[in-house]
């Protein structure tokens with residue numbers, strides 16, 4: 141019996157060229173979570189997928205189970221839903237979108253549907269596609285990095301001290317630790333910590349909790365972006381045990397003095 145194609149909506153995370161113009165496509169889908177699909181080469185397929193298989197594209201796809209099973213599928217068809225064209229119109233937006241795709245690729249399990257994660261990624265890429273200047277671009281990424289921690293079960297502890305439970309004082313500088321959140325001055329630990337300005341912890345807490353449609357209105361000032369990106373980059377690298385090169389590049393871009 142011939143299998144019927146299954147429909148899904150998927151964000152293209154990575155493309156790898158194989159022999160004979162076949163291509164492996166890593167996607168994050170709402171129905172199946174992260175999957176890999178084989179796009180068969182040949183003239184007809186090239187025409188069918190022309191201009192569709194690009195990172196950051198949101199596609200409506202048709203999948204057939206592959207003989208190998210598991211998380212490998214055959215890509216039977218694709219249609220564009222959102223090309224996030226604005227990302228390709230400005231290299232800084234494009235660089236800031238890199239960590240969104242990279243972290244979904246490295247940090248989510250295969251074949252585990254997480255529709256809220258896809259919603260967050262879509263909202264972030266839509267915001268980045270239109271972002272102007274460092275504050276808007278950086279805010280979109282800081283919100284994504286903070287919210288995704290919460291969605292994947294690594295929520296930062298920001299309301300009180302991780303160690304002693306003393307409430308955080310929002311009028312004072314505080315320290316964010318790689319242990320996973322705020323550590324008060326009495327309990328200073330030796331693990332990597334970033335001193336952050338008053339108010340940033342509250343902003344990050346909002347990013348972790350706000351309704352997803354409202355996230356795009358949340359902005360961080362330039363003074364908050366630098367420490368927020370420094371901490372979040374280290375925390376993600378530590379959490380995933382991976383150096384996350386796209387995130388490292390975005391950090392360098394966003395903490396560069398010459399861009400406002």
Ligand SMILES: [Zn+2]
Pocket residue numbers: 301302303304305306323324325326327
């Ligand atoms: Zn403490």
